[in-house]
Amino acid sequence: MIPDKAERDSLRSDLRIVLDAADPSLARTVARGSRAEDLMPSETGRPAPTGRPATVVITRTVNPRRRDDFKRWLARLISAAEAFPNNLGTVVLTPPPGENVFRLVHRFTDEASLRAWEDSDIRRQLSAEADAFSTSQRQAATGMETWFSISDAPGAPPPKKWKMALVTFVVVYALTAIIIPLEMAWLPRSWSFYATNVITNVLIAGLMTYVVMPTVARALRRWLY
Numbered sequence: 001m002i003p004d005k006a007e008r009d010s011l012r013s014d015l016r017i018v019l020d021a022a023d024p025s026l027a028r029t030v031a032r033g034s035r036a037e038d039l040m041p042s043e044t045g046r047p048a049p050t051g052r053p054a055t056v057v058i059t060r061t062v063n064p065r066r067r068d069d070f071k072r073w074l075a076r077l078i079s080a081a082e083a084f085p086n087n088l089g090t091v092v093l094t095p096p097p098g099e100n101v102f103r104l105v106h107r108f109t110d111e112a113s114l115r116a117w118e119d120s121d122i123r124r125q126l127s128a129e130a131d132a133f134s135t136s137q138r139q140a141a142t143g144m145e146t147w148f149s150i151s152d153a154p155g156a157p158p159p160k161k162w163k164m165a166l167v168t169f170v171v172v173y174a175l176t177a178i179i180i181p182l183e184m185a186w187l188p189r190s191w192s193f194y195a196t197n198v199i200t201n202v203l204i205a206g207l208m209t210y211v212v213m214p215t216v217a218r219a220l221r222r223w224l225y
Contacts, residue, residue, distance in 0.1 A: 053088065053107060053109055053110070054107070054108050054109075054111040054113070054114040055105060055106065055107050055108075055114075056105075056114060056118070057103060057104070057105050057106075058103070058104040058105075058106070058136060058137070059101060059102070059103050059104075059136070059137040060101070060102050060103075060104065060130065060134040060135065060136050060137075061100055061101050061102075061134055061135045062100045062101075062102060062134040063100070063133045063134060064100050066132075066133035066134070067100070069133050070102070070134055073126065073129060073130050074092065074102075076126065077104075077126050077130075078090050080122050080123070080126060081106060084108075084113065084116060084117045084120070085116075086108050086109040086110060086113035087106075087107075087108055087113070088107035088108055088109060089107060090104060090106055090107070091105040091107075092104055092105075093105070102134075159224040164224075167216060167220065167224070171212055171213065171216060175203075175204050175207060175208070175212065176200070179200055179203055179204065180200065183196055183199065183200065187199070
């Protein structure tokens with residue numbers, strides 16, 4: 001299905017860059033959004049990608065004396081990424097005052113398009129240039145990150161693994177402490193362990209995915225992110 005104009009405008013508004021007010025030209029670079037033919041390939045006669053959106057998070061620690069060089073490099077990187085088919089944009093999360101860790105979130109419509117960008121000569125060249133004034137760490141978003149995604153910050157990098165593990169343990173423990181006693185009180189004692197275990201796991205998975213984890217992620221967002 002081809003997204004309508006409202007959906008396209010919403011998508012472009014989400015693919016924004018958060019930068020210092022002192023650098024408005026860079027903010028405008030991304031505010032324009034990707035070119036229409038790259039964002040919506042099905043509108044130009046090319047087949048629409050069928051895979052799931054793919055995201056990669058690049059963390060760069062910038063030399064504080066070279067921040068201006070980094071911002072100029074960043075504008076070139078974003079322009080280069082926009083030139084690749086099926087690019088959904090780049091979100092840049094700037095650090096608080098006194099820190100120098102920037103996070104770049106690249107989004108593509110499918111894994112193959114992301115790999116094409118990652119394997120491209122231009123990306124390798126730009127990455128090598130940035131190594132002169134920053135150090136890089138790459139993180140692909142997989143696994144439990146989906147539970148910790150926040151709707152009003154779709155491009156935010158995932159929390160640290162130990163934080164996700166800790167929150168997941170506490171939530172699962174609390175749910176089992178509530179669900180299992182209720183099952184013991186309400187379900188027939190003639191039911192086998194395997195039957196009740198299926199019910200337990202279905203309830204836990206459903207509650208965590210649709211109710212508990214979205215609420216917990218929003219409530220703990222300051223600590224998680």
